[in-house]
Amino acid sequence: MTEFSTRQIQAGYVPGTPQNTAVPPIYQTAAYEFASLADAADLFALRAAGNLYSRNASPTQQILEERIAALEGGASAVAVASGQAAVAVTLLALVGRGGHIVAATQLYGGTVDLLQETFDDFGIPVTFVDQDDPDAWRAAIRPETRVLFAESIANPIAQVLDIRAVADIAQDAGVPLVIDNTVGTPYLVRPGEHGADFVVHSATKFLSGHGTSLGGVVVDQGTFDFGREPARWPHFTEPYARVGDFTLWDRFGSGQAFAALVKSKYVHDLGPSLSPFNAWQILQGIETLDLRVARQTATALAIARHLQAHPAVATVHHPGLEGNRWHPLAQRYLPRGGPSVFSFDLAVPLDAETQGSVARVVDSLQVIRLVANIGDARSMVNHPASMTHSHLTAEQRAAAGISLTTIRLSAGLEDPVDLIADLDRALTLV
Template sequence: MTGFATAQVQAGHSVSSAAIGAIPPIHQTAAYEFASLAEAADLFSLRKPGIIYGRNANPTQQILEERVARLEGGASAVAVASGQAAVAMTLLALAHRGGHIVAARQLYGGTVDLLQETLDDFGIGVTFVDQDDIDAWRTAITPQTRAFFAESIANPIAQVLDIRAVADIAHGAGVPLVIDSTVGTPYLIRPGEHGADFVVHSATKFLAGHGSSLGGVVVDQGTFDFGADATRWPQFTQPYTRFGDLVLWERFGQGQAFAVLVKSKYVHDLGPSISPFNAWQILQGIETLDLRVARQSATALRIAEHLAQHPAVSRVHHPALAGNPWHDLAARYLPRGAPSVFSFDLAGPDDTAFERVAAVVDRLEVFRLVANIGDARSLVAHPASMTHSHFTATQRADAGISLSTIRLSAGLEDPADLLADLDHALAHADVRPDTLET
């Protein structure tokens, strides 16, 4: 079996002659020429595999899909325009019309917006549960439930999900488990090995690693049998009306039918296509994934240990630290190290939280204030006023986010420079009402 590092450099691209480049090319084209009308008809009717138009697929995109599927140990993958699009396409395909999703409360803010508002517009219901309350997952199941959804390591507090326990409940209810593993990365954790059926990534983050290109990928692990309860999954087991009497499950089977549905319906109809250039950029980043993630993980732990001793910091949310509520789960699921995205809380009262956070963040020089993670650069964000600003106070509390929480994404800079930058900024964290400018 090909090793991880070999797959991240070579998977999906084979060189069969000297005329083919050593690295994947950018296929910068919107459309494709067909050899004959008969061939075109076969492609458009799904009788023959291939590319019909750039909205559905592109050769550069296909290399990216195969590479990420290989890294996750999956059967197939679909690459789209962003991580948000990958989550949306996956849940729309699974929930179908009138479906229901059980989701963790501990999620990225943009995902919560999608689940509680936009999916509701589509008639898809969502019940949020505390991801650590295993009984709550079971209690939330309804006859309409079609998927469980959670993050392997939650953004921004770095809670570690007990994937196996949640997967067992999902499978007991006859539904798949979808895991967003953007923070986890396929190098640190492969959710499919612990029972997840679909794995989603914002490829913008660690997979790319350079912060220059948007992209998202969903990997079908090929483990969920939609044919076992055919009446529950008509989108796979009944005729696909736009293609006549074609039944996806009969034609493409386990591990492929989902990808065909997503591309031929949801990407085709809604248009969240990844550009060839962005797919190529992400491929370049993936080639160094393990090297970057290993260094970022080590740097993040060093920073977390330093912050845990700092008088201006009241709490550090890093699962590798002793005493963290998810320390044992991290030891079980993350043997290669904890992710480089975590958060910490400044000491002090809530009524001056924003001012104290601003006093620290605005003085950082090496860390950048950016709404992104997984970059080569070290980044910070203030979830309460940025990525999770749409949350109510109750939702923030349920997600473990306070008004003084600062999210940190460790990059590839010299760790000593990062520590010095934080110490310099934290020296200004003690902001009292009588010292605030008016």
Template sequence: MTSSRGTGFATRQVQAAFTAGSPAFGAVPPIHQTAAYEFANLEEAADLFALRRTGIIYSRNANPTQQVLEERVAALEGGLSAVAVASGQAAVAVTLLALAGRGGHIVAADQLYGGTVDLLQETFADFGIGVTFVDQDDADAWRAAITPQTRVLFAETVANPIAQVLDIRLVADIAHEAGVPLVVDSTVGTPALIRPGEHGADFVVHSATKFLSGHGTSLGGVVVDMGSFDFGAEPEKWPQFTAPYTRFGDLVLWERFGAGGAFAALVKSKYVHDLGPSLSPFNAWQILVGIETLDLRVSRQSATALAVAEFLAEHPAVARVHHPGLPGNPWHERALHYLPQGVPSVFSFDLAGPEDGAPERIARLIDRLQTFRLVANIGDARSLVAHPASMTHSHLSPAQREAAGISLNTVRLSAGLEDPTDLIADLRDALVEL
């Protein structure tokens, strides 16, 4: 079910991966609300279960609505294939599990979403996967952290919540020098503003719950394989792709599916199949509907966020604004290079004053806000506020928060689609006498 009607980004986000042709000739991809599928005969069923032919076996692994979503996001990122799962957290988990393998090692940026840090430093430790965290701007630290067991480098294009912009090409080159792929979480960046594969990233992860969906109703996650990493170059390093896949006899994924296919086949047939982080057909459909307006929403949100950041930068109650669109921000020049279409709408600011009284000041500020909503989410149509130190990054140690640039005074904003003047007025009223 593919469409070749134009190659522009806006055309792809509305039409990619679906051509009307069902018996009802629906113009919009339908919701295939089914748990299982009827096979034509036993031979077909046996071939599908053995991966001798491609197709859908059961909705835990795949669903036709989900497949349209996968193809569409892959088209937006310029990748060869994609896997959609139940959440962004699940997308990060299955991607890194598939690449790290048994006893593998990951080098990750200090500047990550708090839930991702929880996954890496605790759950992955339980699985015997080692993780070393480094400052994403320190090239020497990336190189020094790589060991013979390292199988992947991981970072975010624009970090949540301080909005540090990753030098993707630099880190990709370091990864490739070591013979490992770079995985980038581009949830905040979105393919409307940046496509990491064009700068050397090999896999791109999204929490589709956020900007891709845009309406805050549905959980989902997607990982895109750019098809750029050659697992066959050092086959002994990647037995999960280059050695016989024991549950399928003598099948070798790299030989059967090649670049752009072996990774997706492994993730779906093992990690999604075994662990079950399946995306529901309805949520897949909701995210597809959201994607149709992605570039319009992101452009509006980006402009709004910059206007809000400029207001905050001049306010006496604000000590610092972490927005790379502002001149003087440490990542401003990098944003101009990597984000010429605009800077994402998720950023933070620090209230003025000592950290000793921060909780009380933060509580007064947030409780006064009327238009901004106190919600643990980003990328919504609504403008959202959060306090990272007590919410999304509350499990981090003080040293980890400092490494990520987060203080007790830090407030995170996600600009929505409301009138910018209303958002600025809301903040102005809330900041009085702080």
């Protein structure tokens, strides 16, 4: 018999023992036991697939990746610690050294911070364009451009992107299109069906749905051919020196090479790892995604229609409304319903009292919460100009359709009657 201290660490568990759980388990471990040194060497050299170290992935995470890839109709996926991390590792992996990005002006404020400041620190230039202007997209593309980036439904004004039009521009330029589908969700729209090559999500939002766990994911649709112009994509088509003399494109091919690069380099080196527990919680949320999104979508449209007729509201930015500029695109791309995240502008003058008017409305809400999040079971508001988009200049906010009177609303699962009554009470203070 072994001694006490050995038994307290090893007794009762044999690594690799299969179980028959009905739901995905949490593999809450940092590391994995290898069958042999040869087995370990093969895993580290990417000659074999398997569990390496939880900084790269965990079995719980891998279930999450396969599930989201299936929902988006993709070939593979990589899950990371947050939506911001998903955007960062995706663009870093695609751009490589000396590359350039063309991105929509209408983006979440944190993404703009990443692109215009941190990527600038990395020496990666980014050109911002009006997402609704095809000529602007074309004019911004340079020989060194390596990716086009936009949101399917922009946060916070809910502009609907003409995904097919931008995808055609990207295809003509020979570069991939990356779409952030956080607000769209794979239930409402699957960008890959309209020409997008990569789809990213902040899984913290609708995929999770309960506001407890951070996470992000990128889905490779398997549609972009890095081998067609190998000189433009040396990180895929030249020998991957850190692990051997093979190329990722030759070894893994379409739909898998990108995931191999992201996990073995960018997640491995930078460490934005998704914890097994958070992966498990997001998996629980995904099981009710369609039910939640369908109800939130209906609630948001009911609120938008009510606000449209309210004398204290100047404009409602919801593509489900017939007078909205993006209504035709919503009918084309969102047959199951519009977004549950949208904004409205208060009918107050832009002067020294504007901030006070906005604050009185926001601070008096009782059912709807002031929270810097979206896609939660709870209904939430946000003031973009002083919160999520506060780092942008006044010109950038105007280009994105955001004013000092804009309030973003994320409709939750509460009764719409209570939410409308709460807004009506608050709007009497305008």
